[in-house]
Amino acid sequence: MKLAWKNFCFDFTLRSYVMGILNVTPDSFSDGGTYFSKESAVEQALRMEDEGADIIDIGGESTRPGAEKISVKEEVNRVVPVIEALAGKVKVPISVDTYKSDVAKAAIQAGASIINDISGLRFDPEMPGIAAKNKVPVVIMHIKGTPRNMQKAPVYKALIPEIIDYLHEGIKIARDAGIPDDMIIIDPGIGFGKTVEHNLEIIKGLNEFTGFEKPVLLGHSRKSFIGRMLGDLPVSERLEGTAAAAAIGIFNGANIIRVHDVKEMAGVAKIADGIKRGFVNFSQ
Secondary structure, eight states: OEEEETTEEEETTTOOEEEEEEEOSSOOTTTTTTTOSHHHHHHHHHHHHHHTOSEEEEESSOOSTTOOOOOHHHHHHHHHHHHHHHHTTOSSOEEEEOSOHHHHHHHHHHTOOEEEETTSSOSOTTHHHHHHHHTOOEEEEOOSSOTTTTTSSOOOSSHHHHHHHHHHHHHHHHHHHTOOGGGEEEEOOTTSSOOHHHHHHHHHTGGGGGGGOSOBEEOOTTOHHHHHHTTSOOGGGOHHHHHHHHHHHHHTTOSEEEESOHHHHHHHHHHHHHHHHSOOOTTO
């Protein structure tokens, strides 16, 4: 299984890939405000590339539980200057974390080449067309509700089958818009309308998503279920829990891990890959 576009090619038969998180926001749950200035954001992106990030994922609106929406103009003003500054400096692809088509369009014009849509192409009907027209990969994620209400007692009759159905529908939306099958990444949406138990069930059952024959993205980094399981640890102390979930996630079928701590998780991915695949490719 490969993902090839523009000048990039990810061969998932060789290894797992690391997506580094760069939140250009004042209020994200983990690093809100830390990289809010263009200068600090660019510095962090370059650092993540040096540490082993295969993708830099830039987001301008917090999607933490209870987060308020911001305008397209504000989101564009946050992400576009950073993307423009990085486009000629980084060799890895830049992803834009947005569910708004106008933001995605502006980000692609600035140099982004992946769309990471937490709504699975549901919140903005123009989004699939933007991805298709620009021939960029799209991440279709599962969410139950919206960031404002998704954690208010989420209930499922059958968790994984319901997520699979949602992703199937998202893939159909993508196909109908002209997005090729080999440009689609799927994400079961850890923490987006899920309890602690739901998140654990998803990571344990990730191999059930491999039937899509599409890259599976796992976005678990520093999330609240890890803190809860380790005695209500604050975000800054969830490294070990994030590493454990990353290793098990890769072993169970994750092809891309979306993380804050790139250096550490790149190392975790190498060891997990070596154990799972039975060989070590030192050149990758």
